[in-house]
Amino acid sequence: MEKAIIKVEHLSHRYSTQWAIRDINFEINQKGVVGLLGSNGAGKSTTMNIICGVLNQTEGEVYINGISLSERPVEAKQNIGFLPQKPPLYADLNVDEYLTYCANLRLMDDKQVRSAVEEVKRRCGISHFSHRLIRNLSGGYQQRVGIAQAIVHNPAFVVLDEPTNGLDPNQIVEIRELIKEIAKDRSVLLSTHILSEVQATCDYIRMIEHGQVVFAGTIDEFDNYIEPDTFVAKFENQPTKEELLQVRGIIQVIPLSETKYRFRFEGGNDVMRRMVECSVNNGWGLSEITLEKISLDEIFAQLSGKKENE
Ligand SMILES: Nc1ncnc2c1ncn2[C@@H]1O[C@H](COP(=O)(O)OP(=O)(O)OP(=O)(O)O)[C@@H](O)[C@H]1O
Structure with a gap:
C-alpha cells in the first residue's frame, strides 16, 4: 500500500498543565490543498509546529512519507516545507542570495542549488526580482519569496500558516492562485480562519476545535454538512x-x-x-x-x- 504523505497518530501536546491538543489523528494521501480550520486557540499552530518539527509533542507520532519525524528528523524534514505566519525573510539579502541560503540550509546537493533556485523563482513568478533586496519588495512579492523558500527543495508536503494575512485584495487573489499552482504536484496544508479563503483555495478540510478533529472531508461535504431546512x-x-x-x-x-x-x-x-x-x-x-x-x-x-x- 502507498505510504501516506503525512500521517498524524494520537498527537497530543501539553503546555505546562494545559492540553492544547488531545489525540489528533489524520492522514493526507493526495495532492492538493487541505485547509486546517479552527477558531482562535483551537490548536492549529500547535499542530502545525509539531508537524514541521518546530515543537516536540508530548505524545503521539508524525510520519512524513512513512518516515518518523521524531526518530529520523533530518530525513523526514527533507520532505517538508514550512511558511510560518511571519515569513523567515532576511530583508538585507536579495532574492537570489536568500533562496540560495535556504537551499543550503535544506542540505541540498551543491550542484542542484542553482537550478533549484532558478526553477522555484520561475514557479513563484519572481525571476525578474532576482537581484532586488527583499526589503524593497511589496508584501505580495515578499510572500511569494516566502512560498519559494518553502518549496525550493521540492518537498512532497508544505505547510502554510495564514499565508494571505496582511495582503491587499489583489495580492490575496494572486497568492491563492500560486498556492493552487504549487499544490498540483504536492500536498499543501493551509491554516486559516478565513472561510472565503477555504472556499477559494482548498480541496479538503480538517477542522479542529478544543484540540480535537471535529470535521474531515471535502469542501463539498463541509458545504453540505448541515441540510438546509x-x-x-x-x-x-x-x-x-x-x-x-x-x-x-x-x-x-x-x-x-x-x-x-x-x-x-x-x-x-x-x-x-x-x-x-x-x-x-x-x-x-x-x-x-x-x-x-x-x-x-x-x-x-x-x-x-x-x-x-x-
Ligand atoms: N506557548 C504556550 N504556552 C502555553 N499555552 C499555549 C502556548 N501556545 C499556545 N497555547 C495554548 O494552547 C491552545 C492552542 O493554541 P494554538 O496557538 O495552537 O491555537 P490556534 O488554533 O493556532 O489559535 P490562533 O488561530 O489564535 O493562532 C490555546 O489554548 C493557547 O492558549
Whole structure:
C-alpha cells in the first residue's frame, strides 16, 4: 500500500498543565490543498509546529512519507516545507542570495542549488526580482519569496500558516492562485480562519476545535454538512398562510413581504416540488422559489460548538 504523505497518530501536546491538543489523528494521501480550520486557540499552530518539527509533542507520532519525524528528523524534514505566519525573510539579502541560503540550509546537493533556485523563482513568478533586496519588495512579492523558500527543495508536503494575512485584495487573489499552482504536484496544508479563503483555495478540510478533529472531508461535504431546512418563495396571487401550511412538509410560514415567504420544512426538500404543484393547481402564481443554503459561517459556528454540546 502507498505510504501516506503525512500521517498524524494520537498527537497530543501539553503546555505546562494545559492540553492544547488531545489525540489528533489524520492522514493526507493526495495532492492538493487541505485547509486546517479552527477558531482562535483551537490548536492549529500547535499542530502545525509539531508537524514541521518546530515543537516536540508530548505524545503521539508524525510520519512524513512513512518516515518518523521524531526518530529520523533530518530525513523526514527533507520532505517538508514550512511558511510560518511571519515569513523567515532576511530583508538585507536579495532574492537570489536568500533562496540560495535556504537551499543550503535544506542540505541540498551543491550542484542542484542553482537550478533549484532558478526553477522555484520561475514557479513563484519572481525571476525578474532576482537581484532586488527583499526589503524593497511589496508584501505580495515578499510572500511569494516566502512560498519559494518553502518549496525550493521540492518537498512532497508544505505547510502554510495564514499565508494571505496582511495582503491587499489583489495580492490575496494572486497568492491563492500560486498556492493552487504549487499544490498540483504536492500536498499543501493551509491554516486559516478565513472561510472565503477555504472556499477559494482548498480541496479538503480538517477542522479542529478544543484540540480535537471535529470535521474531515471535502469542501463539498463541509458545504453540505448541515441540510438546509428553509426555502423562500414569491407568489403573485397572495395565497393565505393557512393554505400554504397545507402543503405536506411545511412546518412554519414566515411572511417577508406582501408576496414573499420563508418556509421552514421537514422531511426533505421534495416539499419544494409539492409547493410548485400546489401553486399550479390553485393558481397562486409562484414566480420564485429558492432553497436557502446554510452559510459556511453557520457550519463553522456549529462545528466550533460541537464538542461543548456533546
Ligand atoms: N506557548 C504556550 N504556552 C502555553 N499555552 C499555549 C502556548 N501556545 C499556545 N497555547 C495554548 O494552547 C491552545 C492552542 O493554541 P494554538 O496557538 O495552537 O491555537 P490556534 O488554533 O493556532 O489559535 P490562533 O488561530 O489564535 O493562532 C490555546 O489554548 C493557547 O492558549
